Amino acid sequence: MTEIPVSAAANISNTPSLTDLSQRDKPWDKHRSNADKVSNYYAGSEFQEYSHRINDCSELLDFRLVPDADEGLMKLKLNSAKFCRVRHCPVCQWRRSLMWKAKAYKILPKIFVEYPTYRWLFVTLTVHNCQIRDLRKTLDWMHESFKRFTRLKDFPAIGWLKSTEVTRGKDGSAHPHFHCLFMVQPSYFGKNYLKQAEWVKLWKRCLRIDYNPVLDVQAIKKGNSPASLIPELLKYCTKESDLTVDREWFLELTRQLHKARTIASGGVLKDFLKDLEKEPEDLIGKDDEGEELVDEGHLYFGWKRREKKYKLID
């Protein structure tokens, strides 16, 4: 009774995977597999509910077959899936980041039209690592310090986008830092120019500390768009490889980052970028290409936990 007929067994192993059929959908397996790890971390903790929700996240993917304009063939386009929207779900944070990036690429050209001569700086602001249990306190202090920074007479940006990243130190500490995009007056590169050491001095003053914080400033070449920086700015708050190292660290990260905001904008960019501060409603990417609604059929893929792969469902 329990024996599987040979032909059926062969069928199971020959079932094409999502990756077999669509190379560009390769990331799904990795993110969904990490979601299983994270769901296991939450199991038996005070976040049991997250464990269930992540477990059920995107178990079934419905793709439409649509003509591929570049290759002249067909490609798969996600049509529907159920997302859990738990903050640290690896699948959901990946989707969120994709949606934010798509939105940002659309908005940037509008900013250029309005501020054609302005220049862009990519600035990374850091402080010393802290204990993971002190993360919230440390972030509150950093956000306060950033506010002071933007109010300084010498603060050169008239608009900014700031994203918070927390990485895991090898010793289990937390390394919170800000990635910022600053829009500055063209005169910044003349009389208002700030040397690296002056940036450090200002950030130090706002933090009210006695050491020199590590700070990196890169200028985008004149006439160039900061679009290349968007992936760095709008990535996940904590990368998946850091989420899946240590259960205790991860649970504490969840407690410490509860309801913490990770993307913020200000100054003249606020009106353009404030949408990025919100959870995207759509995690599917319905309107990202404005493509015609040609529907050549659907393919469904189910998550196979043991194989760590999405496989085609008949």
Ligand SMILES: [Zn+2]
């Ligand atoms: Zn999810």
